[in-house]
Amino acid sequence: MRTFTLRVSLLLLLTTGTAFALDEPGQDLPFLGRYPGSIIDSYKTAHYDEVIIPLGILGQKGFTKSETVEGQVTYIRYKVPEDRSPLEFIRNYQQALQRAGFHVLWQCTDHGCRTPDADVAATLWRGAPTRYTGGAEIFNFENGRMLSAEHRATDGVRTIVFINDNTLFGHSQDASVYAVQTKPMQNGMISSDTGPLTRESMAGALIQQGRFAMHLPFDFKQATLRPDAQPTLTALSQLMEQHPSLRIRLEGHTDQVGSAIYNRKLSLSRALAVKSALIAHGIVEQRIEVTGLGATRPIAGNDTDAGRAQNRRVEVVDLSPGNIARLRPTNTTITPTTTQVPTMNSTPITE
Incomplete structure (x- = not known):
């Protein structure tokens, strides 16, 4: 930053x-x-x-x-x-x-x-x-x-x-x-609709947002990655090879179809499947954390097929900010939205 x-x-x-x-x-x-x-x-x-x-x-x-x-x-x-x-x-x-x-x-x-x-x-x-x-x-x-x-x-x-x-x-x-x-995270920064994510687009997302989403193809209601997921996984493994100090957390997410317990278990299994794929590409296990969040953090509505498809994802979160050469985004500040908040007095208050 x-x-x-x-x-x-x-x-x-x-x-x-x-x-x-x-x-x-x-x-x-x-x-x-x-x-x-x-x-x-x-x-x-x-x-x-x-x-x-x-x-x-x-x-x-x-x-x-x-x-x-x-x-x-x-x-x-x-x-x-x-x-x-x-x-x-x-x-x-x-x-x-x-x-x-x-x-x-x-x-x-x-x-x-x-x-x-x-x-x-x-x-x-x-x-x-x-x-x-x-x-x-x-x-x-x-x-x-x-x-x-x-x-x-x-x-x-x-x-x-x-x-x-x-x-x-x-x-x-x-x-x-x-x-x-x-505040809500800025979504839609990266899309896999037009093709596999690239190493460059992943790096840019981690620099700007600290995370990105992968909408990987899994077998229906399973944690088995299909072969067409490999280009995205290869790009992620190449990014981690290029930046050996980069540590990530894989967050599994599902739609709301099914029970909360089932969805959390499925989301964790899918995140673990991605971790196993990265390890198979030579990435050290200790650089990857995994969690399953089920349907608790939707990024779209669950009342349409398109919305549910967006919610079924594995997000990659940067746990080591600064390890990727950073761009220079415009500085932002924190300001309560609707209330004018005064600054501290310049003179200490003693009691």
Whole structure:
């Protein structure tokens, strides 16, 4: 995804009272400013992806309660002034979010954020440019706070924010801000109606959207791939050979004909069949995750043959963003659709 240099005029520096760096890798959220004196250390935005939003404490196997939210994503990591505590930082953000019409879904403090056997790291967004492998987010439970909040516009669009503020190793304070605005994925970017997908079109879709759909020919109500599926599978295997760091998830989908249990089983079997075909082409098994979603995520109506045919698909999702040389799409921002959301005051609120 595109990052860009934010250059702030002297007039803005003087009028806001906030010390912005002249060459930061990104910008504040349009509806939520920064704590005064903070500097953007890392930034990334994606047009469409999924993020795990914590709604409960961190346990040994991840968060005890969470929600996976899909939509437009922005990640910002701030360096916070060392003379400001996580309490003051989070409380100011909570006040600003509530003034903007958000309500707090969950928050925690220090050791109350975890179980005794919890790890100190978890991955919320694989695409996040954190300092750790796989986009892992570090949670320091000695002096840290977390906050999840939600805004619902009148048209149903949700904007969800998660903030994690830690004092690392007793001195350096980092704050990570994740924001997701729910929106439908842009479909129809690739079609196999005019012929097999090519390696180039697959790469372009992963660059632009992070995923694409394959409408592969299977035997009726079976997970057996027909021979005319091979050109598409060959193209995908060639793409993965060309980019050896690329990891993918295969998501199986069906129409709504049949029971939910049957459809989920069939969708998983078909995704596994694609995985087996890729392995047969020499792709290492560990680079491919598989899931079956049945009829839970239709992209067309199920009341016509054409719509049901569109819903029967295997989607390829990029789990390692950045491994394919990226184009430069126009930067997008997250803005609640129908409500004017104010920014934070430039002066901290103390209690």
